[in-house]
Amino acid sequence: MIEREVTIINRLGLHMRAAGKFARMAAQFRSSVNILRDGLAVDGKSIVGLLTLAAAQGSTLTLRIDGADEEAAFTALKELMDSRFGEDQ
């Protein structure tokens, strides 16, 4: 199991479309993906879970990934967030 902190850097934060991309990406891996924030844990494969985090730009989240492909999953998800979910800013 890996547990690492990540930061949301796109301007709009984890909005509907960004959360959708995250959930789709997470669902491609066999590992379980959970996101922890302020004691709340949500399923990273669920758009509604992600949205309830209401993570704005600058929020720090903990990714907890557990399974055979956990490293690959982390790398892919981190890349998605660092690329601002493909948004301009």
Added chain:
Amino acid sequence: MSGQEPPSTDKSPPRPSRSLRGIGASRGIAAAPCLVLESGELAVFRMAISAADVDDEVRRFRSAVQTAGEQITNLQEMFEQEHRDTAGSIFDAQRLLLDDETLMAGAERTIRAQKMNAEWALRMELHHLTQSFAGVPERERLLENVDDVEGRIQKILAGNQHHNLSELTEDVVIVANKLSPSETALLRVPHVVGLATDKGGPSSHTVIVAKALGIPAVVGLHELSERVSSGDLIVVDGSRGIVILNPTQADVARSQTMMQEFRRGEEERLLALRDLKAETLDGFRVEIHANIELEEQLDAVIRYGAEGIGLYRSEFLFLHRSPYLPTEEDHYEAYRKMATALAPRVVTIRTLDLGGEKYFHAVLKKDENNPVLGMRAIRFCLMNKDIFKTQLRGILRATLHGNVRVMFPLISGVEEFRLARAVLTEAMDELESEGVPFDRGIKVGLMIEVPSAAAVADLLAREADFFSIGTNDLIQYTLAIDRSNESVAYLYRPLHPAIIRTVKFTVDAARAAGIPVAMCGEMASDPIIVPILLGLGLNELSMDAVYIPSVKAAIRALTAVEAREMVEEILRLATASEVEQYADRRILPRLRQAVPQLVEGSGTWAI
């Protein structure tokens, strides 16, 4: 649809015809049986189920979710063929919700743990979910989608087939409490001839679609959907903002004639005007321009004989991409295409007019108490110079491909105009230093739509290259009417003497300074008002393309001299009602032959 005949002993008189006033949202008139779309809020009850039935109930739930997914896929395909730009954003969110295992597994757990019916389990799960959405970006849009998805699943569970309007074989008027985004998408079928809803202001998504389709719509009718049943005959008069229940034969005949004329014969006849100039009998020339928002409308602009584009609403470039913003290339490409297609005709691009009562984008703040008076349009652009300058650079680059001019919306005075112009100059200097070619001689104008700008029109006229009077906002701000507010919409009177005087002052100021003055609000598209505008001395009128033939016909039926005489008389009248009566008594008869579809009361057109 044909109900039981009432017992013949009681020969009750026919129910009286009755008209309801709403907000006219898309012009035209239609008479047809109505089709009442149930609102998404189906009555959902809690029912206990036996332990033995739990597995079946879960299967029933899962299969409904799957069917809903298939429906969305079909809808998406259907819609994508017609409108590739917006399809993704409307349906993607619903797809994601339906695919969401946390959500669906949650409902399944509830069915199993509490031994309750699928309908109630879904309702509980979604209720729980939406509670936790406080603070989520784009919350309203999300909730709209959640409602839509729930409504769809509930209907399937209840055994109701979702309305499939494309199977209609006869004309109908759609009546609904309100329409969800996916229902609105369904309106793009041949037999939907009108639209009437209980809720909604004149700028909701539904209305934008109705206008684009050219079908009459009236919104804000309160409890209409409860007062009529599918199959009842109804008249929707979007021009006057009324709906007639139990219409008399005369009502129906009149509206059918008008509808047919409007749609076919008249349109054909008026299309013949396409290549004729908009010129009065005594040789006064008015330029007729079109208002557009989508590239797809360019064909209509040419077909109806517009001499240019008087208002390009650039908001749609932004809305389609929300939450993203258009890049400089997006802007440039859109403007280049228009300029090229219409050259040498003029293309007037209004810079971003986001906010206020319409046009939401993720970049806007949601929590303004009074958005119409808030951070919108040019105010927003001056606060977000990067967004503004990106657009201006795109516009400037397009100047090489045709006759492009630019105007700023919602300018409140000279200072704001100078600030906006300064950003334009910055954009020019940047492009120049980068060696990007453009035409520095671009004409720079502004919208006169805030009363304070109209009051200093003489000062603005010294600095601007042209004016364009935006009557929708000007009326709203001058008369202090929120026209999306159903309770006060009746006060929205284009022919209020205050409006006529404000327009007069603006036109006089522009003419004294020798700059052209246009009108691009909806007032400019009303043939009965056009003689007044002519008499006031406007040089250009810009409107949705479909109205061009009627307006041209009206102009060609008059002399400028008589129009000026009419204005002199009108300026002596004290109330909006007096001016409206004057229009009905004096102007209408003059135009009846040229524009036969005109009816009395047009001066009270709500929009």
